[in-house]
Amino acid sequence: MKKALILALSLSLTGLAAQAQSAAVKPANAQEKVAGPQIQFDEMKYDFGSIKQGDVVDHTFKFKNVGTQPLVISNIGVSCGCTTPDWTKDPIMPGKTGTISAKFNSAGKMGMQNKVLTIESNSAGGNAMVSLVGEVKDAASANASPTMSVESKSNGIMDEKDAKQKTKIGDNKIKAKRKSS
Numbered sequence: 001m002k003k004a005l006i007l008a009l010s011l012s013l014t015g016l017a018a019q020a021q022s023a024a025v026k027p028a029n030a031q032e033k034v035a036g037p038q039i040q041f042d043e044m045k046y047d048f049g050s051i052k053q054g055d056v057v058d059h060t061f062k063f064k065n066v067g068t069q070p071l072v073i074s075n076i077g078v079s080c081g082c083t084t085p086d087w088t089k090d091p092i093m094p095g096k097t098g099t100i101s102a103k104f105n106s107a108g109k110m111g112m113q114n115k116v117l118t119i120e121s122n123s124a125g126g127n128a129m130v131s132l133v134g135e136v137k138d139a140a141s142a143n144a145s146p147t148m149s150v151e152s153k154s155n156g157i158m159d160e161k162d163a164k165q166k167t168k169i170g171d172n173k174i175k176a177k178r179k180s181s
Contacts (some may be wrong), residue, residue, distance in 0.1 A: 006138070008098075008137045015087075020058055025062070031123075035044045035067070035068055035069075035071060035124065036067050036069050036121055037067040037072070037092075037121070037124060037125075038065065038066045038067030038070060038071070038073055038125055039063050039065065039066075039119065039121060039123040039125065039128050040063060040064050040065075040066045040136060041061055041062070041063045041128065042062045042063065042064075043061065043132060044119075045131050045132075046059045046130075046131070046165050047134055048104075048132060048133070049133035049134050049135070050135045050136075050137055051134060051135070051136055051137070052106075052136075052137055053106055053108075053139045054076070054139055056105050057103070057104040057106070057132060058102075059101070059102055060066075060099050060101045060102075061100045061101075061102065061106070061117075061130050062099055062102065063097065063098055063133075064092075064095070064097045065091075065092040065093065065095065065096055065097075066094075067123070068094050069094065069119060070089050070091035070092065070093055071091065071092040071095070071098075071119060071123060072122050073088065073098070073119060073121045074090075074107060074121060074122070075120040076117050076118065076119055076120065077117070077118040077120065078115065078116070078117055079114075079115055079116040082101045082104060082106070082115070083105075083117065083119055083132065084101055084102070085100060085101065085102050085103075086103075087100040087101070088100075092108075092112075100101040100117065100119065100130065102130075102132055104132050106136045109134070109136045109138060110136050110137075110138065111135065112133075113132070113133065113134055114131055114132075114133045114176065115131060115133075115134065116129055117129065117131065117132075119172055
């Protein structure tokens with residue numbers, strides 16, 4: 001009786017060890033196929049850096065349908081009327097890619113911006129979100145740079161004395177602008 005119990009226990013442990021070993025054989029980056037459509041983006045956020053007020057940012061987000069059925073984007077909601085989306089309208093078959101183009105018009109905007117696009121689709125994961133982020137600077141202050149206020153010598157070479165003079169003139173222009181404000 002003891003021998004039968006020990007034999008049954010050892011067979012059970014051997015079976016569990018075999019299951020654990022087969023699970024460990026899967027590569028770490030192996031992705032299980034999702035039943036139904038599934039949207040997966042190359043990037044979720046695009047940082048456009050610093051721009052002048054009035055500039056337009058145009059960026060294309062690329063995505064892939066990693067699911068098992070066609071993916072259909074029905075709508076894209078935006079957080080502001082200053083952002084205009086356009087997207088792949090045809091169904092995206094499993095394994096295929098599509099794009100979402102987002103245009104952000106910075107006219108009337110200042111400071112840090114985070115423009116969110118909400119992608120409504122039949123994805124098994126539900127709605128997805130991507131965003132454009134960056135800073136909008138006043139066009140006038142962007143032009144107050146000392147490097148833009150003085151022309152360099154005609155040969156394009158500037159010596160140390162010219163560079164100091166250029167910086168001094170630029171600093172004086174900024175101070176004069178602040179006084180007049």
